[in-house]
Amino acid sequence: MPMHTQQSLSGFIASEPQLTFTRTGEARFYATVGQEHYERNQDGSFTQLDTTFHNLVIYRRSAELAFEAFQKGDKFLAEGYVNTYEYEVDGQSVPGEEFIAKRLGHDVARHHYTVDRTRRAQAADATQVVGQEATAAAATSAPADAAAADAEPAPAQQAESQVGAARRTGLGRRLASVAGRPGGAAARESIGM
Template sequence: MTIPTQMSLHGFIATPPELTYSKNDVARFYARIGVEQWRKEADGSFTKLEPQFCDLVMFKTAAERAYARFRTGDQFVASGYVHEYEFDRDGETVQREEFVARRIGHDSARTRYSVERPTPERETGPTTGRDTQRRVEPTSTAVGI
């Protein structure tokens, strides 16, 4: 059996995230991101280089969640794929690429955070991803047994 994998990327949010909606009301998260670069020296030390910058996008509900949770400077880890595309600018064809994140989270190695886990009374729905309330009916009305 092969382990299913995806391309991953870790970096930092370099510009304020933007949330826009298409004509079909599909949410799109966009941010310019930076990826730190290091060079190993002959003596075993590392020299920090200028970061490499690229675009990161997400769509639909994931885009709305990312927009609510990420700010400029946040360190993240994302999985997804690289989308290459081209467009015309002033009569010239320009080729670009962007990282399309399917999943994203704060980098636990570089970020302090707390985790809020669902309680039995409040669970996350498996298909919608939205919080759903579970109603618990009493099984007995007896008191002081």
């Protein structure tokens, strides 16, 4: 299978980001972005050229997240494609272009930020709790003889396979979102854990 590639855009947010909604109710993030350009000189130094400005647009849930995460001056990397269009100014058709981003992130080479990994940590804690409960259940209901042990998997093995299935199918994320709440054990039971 060939490698999947996309166009990319990097630069800085040059205007205050705007969050609007389309006629169909989809969120739309818009910002003017700037790109600094440099030219390498014969002696190895660089000369800064004029900065160019472009339109950056993102839709749906990504638009809402980008509006929360970005502000004027932030350095970014975007993946998506260039959309060309025409609009009218004083009765004349003028070409325009915008970069439609599918993904947008801070440029770690030029911008320091902290990643919130609480969801990942909560998922690990929740699966550990399920494993401990399964181990306790196995200790109280262990089969009396070896033949019975071969015939039916122990509750601990069943619980471990449930945890593995939860990780593979995404149930672990739902489990993580309810694990820290009051009644989390009842919520885990309601999703089959």
